Amino acid sequence: MTADLIAVVLLLAVAAYACAGGTDYGAGFWDLTAGGARRGSRARWLVDHAMAPVWEVNNVWLIFVLVIMWTGFPVLFQAVFSAMWVPLALAVVGMVLRGAGFVFRKPSRRLAGRRLYGAVFAVASVVTPFFLGAAVGGVASGRVAPGTEASAHAWAGPTSLVFGLGAVTATAFLGAVFLTGDARRFDAPDLVGYFRWRALGSLGVLAVLAVVTAFVLHDDSPHVWHGLTRGAGLFFVAVAVVSAVATGVLLLRVPGVWVRVAAVGAVASSVLAWGMAQRPYLLPTSLTVADAAGAPATLTWLGVVTLVALLLVVPAVVLLYWLDTHGELEELSDSDLRRSSGGATGGDGTVGGG
Amino acid sequence: MPPSFHLLADAPAQLLPARELMAFTLASHIILVPLGVAFPFITLVMHYRGLRRKDPAALLLARRWSAVMAVQFALGIVTGTVLSFEFGLLWPGLMGRWGDVFGIGFGVEAWAFFLEAVLIAIYLYGWRRLKPRTHFLLGLPLPAAALLGAFGILAANSWMNTPRGFTLDAQGKPVNVDVWKAIFTPMFGPQYWHFVVAMVLTAGFMVSGVYATGWLRGRRDHYHRLGFALPFTIAAVATPVQFVLGDSLARSVFHKQPVKFAAMEIVWKTDTRVPEYIFGRLQEDGSVKGGIRIPMLDSLLAGFSVDTEVRGLSSVPPDQRPTATQATIAHWAFDVMVLVGSALVVLALWYGLIWLRYRRLPASKWFYRCAACAGVGAVVTVEAGWVAAEVGRQPWIVYENMRVAEAVTATRSTTLWVMFGIVVVVYVFLFGSFLAVLLSMRKRWRLADAQHTAGGPPPAPETDAPYGPRGPLPVGRGRPRRTGDGPADGDGPVGGDSPVGGDSPPAGPGRTGKGRR
Numbered sequence: 001m002t003a004d005l006i007a008v009v010l011l012l013a014v015a016a017y018a019c020a021g022g023t024d025y026g027a028g029f030w031d032l033t034a035g036g037a038r039r040g041s042r043a044r045w046l047v048d049h050a051m052a053p054v055w056e057v058n059n060v061w062l063i064f065v066l067v068i069m070w071t072g073f074p075v076l077f078q079a080v081f082s083a084m085w086v087p088l089a090l091a092v093v094g095m096v097l098r099g100a101g102f103v104f105r106k107p108s109r110r111l112a113g114r115r116l117y118g119a120v121f122a123v124a125s126v127v128t129p130f131f132l133g134a135a136v137g138g139v140a141s142g143r144v145a146p147g148t149e150a151s152a153h154a155w156a157g158p159t160s161l162v163f164g165l166g167a168v169t170a171t172a173f174l175g176a177v178f179l180t181g182d183a184r185r186f187d188a189p190d191l192v193g194y195f196r197w198r199a200l201g202s203l204g205v206l207a208v209l210a211v212v213t214a215f216v217l218h219d220d221s222p223h224v225w226h227g228l229t230r231g232a233g234l235f236f237v238a239v240a241v242v243s244a245v246a247t248g249v250l251l252l253r254v255p256g257v258w259v260r261v262a263a264v265g266a267v268a269s270s271v272l273a274w275g276m277a278q279r280p281y282l283l284p285t286s287l288t289v290a291d292a293a294g295a296p297a298t299l300t301w302l303g304v305v306t307l308v309a310l311l312l313v314v315p316a317v318v319l320l321y322w323l324d325t326h327g328e329l330e331e332l333s334d335s336d337l338r339r340s341s342g343g344a345t346g347g348d349g350t351v352g353g354g
Numbered sequence: 355m356p357p358s359f360h361l362l363a364d365a366p367a368q369l370l371p372a373r374e375l376m377a378f379t380l381a382s383h384i385i386l387v388p389l390g391v392a393f394p395f396i397t398l399v400m401h402y403r404g405l406r407r408k409d410p411a412a413l414l415l416a417r418r419w420s421a422v423m424a425v426q427f428a429l430g431i432v433t434g435t436v437l438s439f440e441f442g443l444l445w446p447g448l449m450g451r452w453g454d455v456f457g458i459g460f461g462v463e464a465w466a467f468f469l470e471a472v473l474i475a476i477y478l479y480g481w482r483r484l485k486p487r488t489h490f491l492l493g494l495p496l497p498a499a500a501l502l503g504a505f506g507i508l509a510a511n512s513w514m515n516t517p518r519g520f521t522l523d524a525q526g527k528p529v530n531v532d533v534w535k536a537i538f539t540p541m542f543g544p545q546y547w548h549f550v551v552a553m554v555l556t557a558g559f560m561v562s563g564v565y566a567t568g569w570l571r572g573r574r575d576h577y578h579r580l581g582f583a584l585p586f587t588i589a590a591v592a593t594p595v596q597f598v599l600g601d602s603l604a605r606s607v608f609h610k611q612p613v614k615f616a617a618m619e620i621v622w623k624t625d626t627r628v629p630e631y632i633f634g635r636l637q638e639d640g641s642v643k644g645g646i647r648i649p650m651l652d653s654l655l656a657g658f659s660v661d662t663e664v665r666g667l668s669s670v671p672p673d674q675r676p677t678a679t680q681a682t683i684a685h686w687a688f689d690v691m692v693l694v695g696s697a698l699v700v701l702a703l704w705y706g707l708i709w710l711r712y713r714r715l716p717a718s719k720w721f722y723r724c725a726a727c728a729g730v731g732a733v734v735t736v737e738a739g740w741v742a743a744e745v746g747r748q749p750w751i752v753y754e755n756m757r758v759a760e761a762v763t764a765t766r767s768t769t770l771w772v773m774f775g776i777v778v779v780v781y782v783f784l785f786g787s788f789l790a791v792l793l794s795m796r797k798r799w800r801l802a803d804a805q806h807t808a809g810g811p812p813p814a815p816e817t818d819a820p821y822g823p824r825g826p827l828p829v830g831r832g833r834p835r836r837t838g839d840g841p842a843d844g845d846g847p848v849g850g851d852s853p854v855g856g857d858s859p860p861a862g863p864g865r866t867g868k869g870r871r
Contacts, residue, residue, distance in 0.1 A: 060464075063435065081449075100428075103425055104788075298457070302461055
């Protein structure tokens with residue numbers, strides 16, 4: 001019972017990471033495809049400013065996923081990290097490069113430096129979700145069981161491939177949807193159209209991929225296919241489809257807050273559908289939730305810790321996102337870090353009377 | 355062949371690369387940890403001073419430190435993420451068997467860290483638009499979140515030293531988990547406070563060291579004196595406290611992990627009137643080569659009496675204790691920590707005495723030379739303390755319950771060596787870039803300060819623009835400050851409604867400025 005609850009918490013955390021982290025990776029995708037230094041400068045400027053205050057928080061969800069895995073379901077953690085060694089190792093290298101590339105790009109002044117860091121950030125933003133998706137695909141297709149050793153077989157199957165591509169496309173989709181809103185917020189109407197068409201394009205690719213995924217799952221991952229075609233799995237598939245259609249419609253009309261809600265709904269529902277379809281297994285068809293569950297006392301405490309933390313963290317996260325979307329968060333500019341000569345020249349006026 | 359070589363030969367081939375990789379990534383991460391835990395605290399103290407005394411220099415320092423924190427915190431997040439992946443990639447046996455016993459600490463840590471990331475984002479990006487008071491108050495919980503995060507990590511680490519809160523069933527699997535006992539293990543309290551104070555003093559010395567260097571180069575205005583004195587005072591208060599805490603931690607190790615204590619003090623035979631060796635190398639046969647031998651001191655330090663019996667390494671079979679080489683490493687690390695730590699205490703006392711006697715900063719060049727090195731010295735003590743704690747626990751990953759060799763991944767050693775190579779290259783790039791960014795920030799600020807002192811206008815925004823043409827300088831920001839507008843009108847609610855300098859977007863159709871809507 002407690003184990004089921006913690007499994008749901010784990011699934012929700014994965015969904016949260018897919019949405020928050022996904023938006024972030026997607027911004028990197030559009031950074032990569034924005035074109036040369038001059039042509040892509042405006043899109044990159046928007047990516048930089050929209051992401052900066054929230055990207056760290058977006059990615060902390062992943063830490064939470066890992067902690068729930070090893071505390072709540074130690075056997076699952078051991079099995080996945082043993083079998084999926086290569087994709088997970090590559091994903092973590094990608095995450096490091098991505099974070100470093102992003103954070104160093106801003107303060108570096110020379111074009112060459114910005115190009116290097118920007119390229120590192122953007123390429124890693126595409127590679128990382130692919131490998132994470134591939135690892136999830138390996139789990140969904142039943143290629144991982146407790147004791148499976150690391151091999152390409154575990155993560156190079158057809159399900160892994162479509163999940164990897166799906167992850168990249170979904171992040172691009174989320175990124176474009178969120179950047180459309182950010183473009184409005186930052187008063188860049190040309191970029192609203194720019195990202196709106198990219199959001200619609202990636203939604204189209206996502207639809208095609210969804211059909212391909214359905215065929216692949218049917219042959220390659222029978223258990224998940226079975227779960228997706230009935231019950232809770234089917235319900236979330238339906239929610240995902242409806243949300244995706246709604247996102248498309250809202251994108252064609254005037255995009256506002258609701259388009260973000262719909263896009264997040266589509267991606268989150270897809271993750272939930274996968275999780276529900278795997279029931280009762282964490283690793284189909286070798287490890288059930290009940291078998292993988294850690295000590296009962298720990299699970300109870302993990303629930304308590306989660307609850308207390310939710311009470312603390314949710315208001316904080318809401319405050320952050322609220323402040324961010326209301327334009328209250330802005331990077332310190334160079335002039336803020338300069339000694340002012342009284343605010344009369346140059347308009348920096350930071351340290352008045354200095 | 356000496357027994358320790360047999361042990362090494364029995365160890366799986368992937369143990370060495372796994373260990374090296376973990377050690378390398380953790381040692382690198384540790385450099386950032388003091389800043390992550392204590393830099394927000396120091397910055398907030400400076401911020402408070404700026405608000406309280408309406409001191410623009412203090413506010414400028416706090417803002418510049420925030421800009422550094424933004425980069426350093428992000429780097430800490432990525433290197434920290436690597437560590438949590440490595441638990442699975444390198445030590446799946448540890449997490450698979452014991453994850454549900456000691457993992458809850460990480461649960462606390464994850465959420466605390468989450469909170470810290472949120473608060474730090476608000477703090478770093480709130481300077482311009484939030485009201486000064488609101489901004490400061492929103493930053494205030496940061497040190498508490500950092501303490502909570504440290505709580506989780508230290509709970510997990512001290513559990514590995516003194517595992518409690520479970521019983522083993524017939525197959526050797528842990529059952530009857532008691533989470534409370536697993537968190538508050540005997541080593542937890544001493545380790546935690548030792549760690550927290552270490553972070554505070556290291557961050558204090560690191561930051562003040564920068565300004566001590568400035569002092570030596572002749573930059574001695576109010577701004578530099580403040581940038582030196584505030585973090586140094588915090589560090590100077592923490593250092594003597596740390597001396598006492600460290601001493602009490604060593605005694606806890608003596609009581610709770612006698613074999614580790616024996617390794618740290620290279621004691622071979624259980625005895626009373628045990629001598630203390632300063633450095634020196636333990637040989638396979640139990641003799642000690644080199645080093646300074648101080649008779650009876652070890653017994654005296656461990657139990658306040660020369661008749662205190664100290665357990666030696668030979669009291670347990672060879673496969674349950676560190677090898678002679680490992681013991682020597684732990685011993686040297688311990689001695690380095692104590693020696694450098696003592697030097698820092700002397701420096702803190704020097705500072706304190708001058709302050710008590712003359713109510714001013716020391717004027718001696720030698721003081722500032724030492725202070726400039728104190729940051730590096732403090733990082734050395736942190737690294738050395740960590741080495742002593744971890745190497746001294748060998749061969750155990752969970753003290754007396756699981757060997758490191760049992761926990762290691764089955765991945766081939768070649769793969770691990772390749773990964774190690776990649777990680778080293780990536781980290782060199784990472785930390786090299788970090789240094790380059792810090793230096794370029796310093797250069798820019800120094801340039802700006804020089805121009806300010808010379809009375810010239812600030813540099814045109816174009817000079818620091820990375821891309822394309824910039825938007826025109828806005829009007830409206832340069833208006834004279836109203837009285838009572840707060841010490842820094844850039845923080846004011848009405849002060850920041852148009853873009854400035856380094857912040858405006860490249861020109862494009864329809865750009866109307868980045869206004870608040």
